[in-house]
Amino acid sequence: MTGAVLELRGLHKAFGALVVTDGIDLDLHRGECHALIGPNGAGKTTLINQISGALQPDAGRISFEGRDVTDLSVADRAVAGLGRSFQITSILPDFTVLENVALAAQRRDGSSFRFLGRAARETRLNDAAMEALGQLGLETRADVVAGALSYGEKRLLELAIAIAGQPHVLLLDEPMAGMGRAESESLTATLLGIKKRYPILLIEHDMEAVFQLADRVSVLVAGAIVASGTPDEVRTDPQARAAYLGDDHTGDAA
Numbered sequence: 581m582t583g584a585v586l587e588l589r590g591l592h593k594a595f596g597a598l599v600v601t602d603g604i605d606l607d608l609h610r611g612e613c614h615a616l617i618g619p620n621g622a623g624k625t626t627l628i629n630q631i632s633g634a635l636q637p638d639a640g641r642i643s644f645e646g647r648d649v650t651d652l653s654v655a656d657r658a659v660a661g662l663g664r665s666f667q668i669t670s671i672l673p674d675f676t677v678l679e680n681v682a683l684a685a686q687r688r689d690g691s692s693f694r695f696l697g698r699a700a701r702e703t704r705l706n707d708a709a710m711e712a713l714g715q716l717g718l719e720t721r722a723d724v725v726a727g728a729l730s731y732g733e734k735r736l737l738e739l740a741i742a743i744a745g746q747p748h749v750l751l752l753d754e755p756m757a758g759m760g761r762a763e764s765e766s767l768t769a770t771l772l773g774i775k776k777r778y779p780i781l782l783i784e785h786d787m788e789a790v791f792q793l794a795d796r797v798s799v800l801v802a803g804a805i806v807a808s809g810t811p812d813e814v815r816t817d818p819q820a821r822a823a824y825l826g827d828d829h830t831g832d833a834a
């Protein structure tokens with residue numbers, strides 16, 4: 581056992597003749613944000629899907645908090661605290677922000693509240709939802725219907741829904757996608773504030789966000805990690821620059 585909360589060892593996945601995960605070893609440690617960057621089609625989303633359980637690897641093991649989860653279902657992994665956070669949640673636009681998050685808290689904790697009366701149960705769920713909203717600075721929007729939120733706020737709401745599921749790590753696949761600069765800077769600040777609580781595996785094309793947030797960066801190219809290290813190490817790594825970062829790492833490298 582290392583100090584890693586999540587460990588991938590020798591992970592392999594192919595779609596027919598196309599190898600998309602080619603012997604990946606990767607660790608995520610407590611308190612850190614580990615960014616996985618690389619060109620379109622490199623296999624980043626496919627890797628996250630194997631971690632969350634949506635896809636089964638052909639070979640290799642995934643261990644989470646010291647437990648081998650390779651053969652667990654998506655649902656069992658989510659219960660274990662390995663929640664896929666983006667792109668799987670659908671916001672209910674006619675429900676308020678608070679209701680959306682309370683429903684997620686109920687999915688997670690509903691059965692443990694079943695001995696409480698209806699009113700007490702509702703209070704507990706709303707408290708849990710407000711706590712998740714507070715972590716993301718969304719508490720003032722609690723009573724707004726979700727459909728009325730701005731694009732950036734909807735992404736924050738998705739994150740709040742994920743947090744209400746009490747994950748032990750966050751797997752974020754392009755959380756900044758579609759955001760303007762101001763929204764992405766604000767989300768970066770929010771994620772900086774919560775990464776000690778939730779280790780983050782971050783896939784992101786926004787290099788400004790990556791280099792601000794990440795404690796470690798790994799560069800994935802054609803299913804293999806070609807460089808890994810601190811942001812400064814990766815920034816200056818010739819292979820990483822050649823493969824992905826180019827000459828302007830702070831620009832839009834995608």
Ligand SMILES: Nc1ncnc2c1ncn2[C@@H]1O[C@H](COP(=O)(O)OP(=O)(O)OP(=O)(O)O)[C@@H](O)[C@H]1O
Nearest residue numbers: 595596598600618619620621622623624625626627
């Ligand atoms: N279900 C599938 N069947 C066949 N090929 C697939 C499947 N899913 C992904 N691929 C292929 O696997 C490769 C890796 O795709 P993946 O979505 O993991 O890339 P990515 O690094 O997330 O790219 P992007 O930055 O564009 O999101 C691509 O060539 C893609 O076309």
Ligand SMILES: [Mg+2]
Nearest residue numbers: 624625626753
């Ligand atoms: Mg992808």
